Amino acid sequence: MSDLATAAPPLTHLSEEETMFRDAVREFAQTEVAPHVHAMDAAGKFNADIIPRFFELGLMGIEIPERFGGAGGSMFLAVLAIEELARVDASAAIYVDVHNTLFNNALLRWGGSEQHERYCPRLTTELLGAFALSEPASGSDAFALETKAEDKGDHWELTGRKFWITNGAEAGLFIIFANTDFTKGYKGITAFLVEREFPGFAVGKKEDKLGIRASSTTELILEACRVPKANVLGPVGQGYKIAIETLNEGRIGIGAQMIGVASGALAAATAYVQERKQFGKAIAEFQGVQFQLAQMATDLEAARLMVYNAARLKDAGMPFAREAAMAKLFSSQVADRVTSQSLELFGGYGYSKEYPAEKYYRDAKIGTIYEGTSNMQLQTIAKLLLKG
Numbered sequence: 001m002s003d004l005a006t007a008a009p010p011l012t013h014l015s016e017e018e019t020m021f022r023d024a025v026r027e028f029a030q031t032e033v034a035p036h037v038h039a040m041d042a043a044g045k046f047n048a049d050i051i052p053r054f055f056e057l058g059l060m061g062i063e064i065p066e067r068f069g070g071a072g073g074s075m076f077l078a079v080l081a082i083e084e085l086a087r088v089d090a091s092a093a094i095y096v097d098v099h100n101t102l103f104n105n106a107l108l109r110w111g112g113s114e115q116h117e118r119y120c121p122r123l124t125t126e127l128l129g130a131f132a133l134s135e136p137a138s139g140s141d142a143f144a145l146e147t148k149a150e151d152k153g154d155h156w157e158l159t160g161r162k163f164w165i166t167n168g169a170e171a172g173l174f175i176i177f178a179n180t181d182f183t184k185g186y187k188g189i190t191a192f193l194v195e196r197e198f199p200g201f202a203v204g205k206k207e208d209k210l211g212i213r214a215s216s217t218t219e220l221i222l223e224a225c226r227v228p229k230a231n232v233l234g235p236v237g238q239g240y241k242i243a244i245e246t247l248n249e250g251r252i253g254i255g256a257q258m259i260g261v262a263s264g265a266l267a268a269a270t271a272y273v274q275e276r277k278q279f280g281k282a283i284a285e286f287q288g289v290q291f292q293l294a295q296m297a298t299d300l301e302a303a304r305l306m307v308y309n310a311a312r313l314k315d316a317g318m319p320f321a322r323e324a325a326m327a328k329l330f331s332s333q334v335a336d337r338v339t340s341q342s343l344e345l346f347g348g349y350g351y352s353k354e355y356p357a358e359k360y361y362r363d364a365k366i367g368t369i370y371e372g373t374s375n376m377q378l379q380t381i382a383k384l385l386l387k388g
């Protein structure tokens with residue numbers, strides 16, 4: 001092997017540590033999550049026993065340093081965990097995704113050492129995180145947020161509403177973005193670490209959704225919520241930067257969720273077409289069906305390469321914002337196509353809730369919406385392209 005080949009292994013080549021980690025998550029997903037997926041989807045509620053297992057298995061502090069009880073691992077390991085969980089259940093994947101790629105990443109990067117000491121040990125063992133930027137009137141235009149933060153001398157007081165907050169029903173700690181000075185526009189936006197028990201904080205309505213039904217998505221209500229001064233995350237007025245940079249990383253996680261969903265749908269269709277007989281033979285024997293499977297596998301391979309590359313760029317400390325936006329855009333398009341094709345390959349059975357295809361199809365749709373819609377990814381990519 002040449003030096004170059006040693007220095008740059010193929011993107012999809014996993015190290016021994018990565019292989020062991022991936023296999024452990026795969027085993028967990030199959031034995032402990034899969035049996036509950038259908039019931040959780042029907043009920044629109046995640047099985048409460050599974051979240052503690054995420055913590056016990058070390059899936060909730062993948063990039064948190066070992067001294068705080070984390071795994072001291074890479075973004076790439078987070079991608080592997082999210083992908084494997086999403087192959088079985090996209091809702092399970094998003095609990096782990098938001099906690100690691102949004103919450104933990106923002107806290108590690110922007111939090112002070114006292115905040116790290118105070119929260120990291122709990123975030124690796126029992127405390128679930130959530131990331132609250134969106135509001136009823138501000139989604140794509142996130143920095144038009146209306147939640148206000150008033151300086152009350154020894155504490156801040158937050159008032160407003162957050163909408164669409166993933167993990168909202170179960171989380172104990174929230175990163176909440178509020179504006180400390182509307183006259184400064186987006187430069188007034190500040191991030192706060194808000195505990196569920198803080199006075200004036202309440203979790204509101206839970207959404208009944210098309211897909212990722214078992215993942216909780218809730219409203220948050222802040223009525224003069226009292227937040228200690230020590231719970232400002234990063235500098236006052238830098239919340240917009242924290243949001244943008246955290247979401248750049250988060251998008252790689254959504255990419256991982258989407259390749260997991262597509263991969264689960266492809267595996268289900270591949271098995272089904274070999275069992276289902278029409279015209280006296282397995283439908284897998286028809287070239288038309290084979291070509292459809294081949295196209296799905298090719299799309300998935302391209303999406304996976306993009307997601308893995310974005311994660312490896314991030315881990316190498318190289319610029320990755322463009323690649324992350326492209327990976328999120330493309331993998332969600334691929335998941336949309338692959339799950340739709342998978343459903344069609346199941347024929348009428350694909351339309352029934354007794355088979356897995358329709359759930360993959362519903363779960364895929366969210367990838368084009370959260371952490372920036374597809375249009376917002378295109379806007380980011382175009383901006384970077386035109387900047388040269």
Ligand SMILES: Cc1cc2nc3c(=O)[nH]c(=O)nc-3n(C[C@H](O)[C@H](O)[C@H](O)COP(=O)(O)OP(=O)(O)OC[C@H]3O[C@@H](n4cnc5c(N)ncnc54)[C@H](O)[C@@H]3O)c2cc1C
Nearest residue numbers: 131132133134138139140164165166217370371372373375
């Ligand atoms: C299940 C779920 C979970 C979520 N979890 C979270 C969470 O944990 N935390 C959080 O903060 N938010 C979360 N969100 C919110 C999510 O990020 C927003 O829904 C998303 O950013 C889109 O915002 P919007 O819904 O207001 O749509 P809008 O911004 O109103 O967009 C509507 C349409 O207009 C298009 N559009 C808007 N502006 C432009 C433009 N300038 N150019 C071209 N097209 C444009 C969009 O692409 C889209 O197609 C979640 C949403 C869902 C559905």
